[in-house]
Amino acid sequence: DTGVSQDPRHKITKRGQNVTFRCDPISEHNRLYWYRQTLGQGPEFLTYFQNEAQLEKSRLLSDRFSAERPKGSFSTLEIQRTEQGDSAMYLCASGFLGGGLAGPYEQYFGPGTRLTVT
């Protein structure tokens, strides 16, 4: 399977615990995006990397959230001191400059990690 993969697919945690999610993009893609999707809504942008550089962060990304892409390949999204409002699907997407049906802006999404905070 050469698509975007995310791990774990499901995570249940207690309020106040820390969680970390992993995203492995399509190998030749240099751009990686994180989105959050709550029930009944469309995905909302959180942050984006080009190679290992984090180029943009949404105001949704509070100081409890941190994302890294240390070698420009896989990325991790960590949430510290989780709150019930963090319960959502966390989607990762990857893309590359210069190609695809949608030109340089096409993004391929992974299956998501569903987080439930109890």
Place this chain on the structure above:
Amino acid sequence: AQKITQTQPGMFVQEKEAVTLDCTYDTSDQSYGLFWYKQPSSGEMIFLIYQGSYDEQNATEGRYSLNFQKARKSANLVISASQLGDSAMYFCAMREGADDKIIFGKGTRLHILP
């Protein structure tokens, strides 16, 4: 103001009929792009079609076409000859200018009836 508006929360369509999913957008940028994604119950977002703001012709991909009306800021998705497997959530989305992030609408849940 909402950047992407999808006014149809849900739609029921008979199999083999054509269906139009509505989308209007709001931007002051001259350069932008419009996307449609499908999200089945499994949760994965599947890219369907893309229209750049400078593209003169409406985008088509198989049974999907995007009815782009720039003056009306409308980017409706047309699915021809609907199939049971088309039942899913459909999201209209936009990127603006040189910005790389995608802004999504709230989606339309499409049900195809046998």
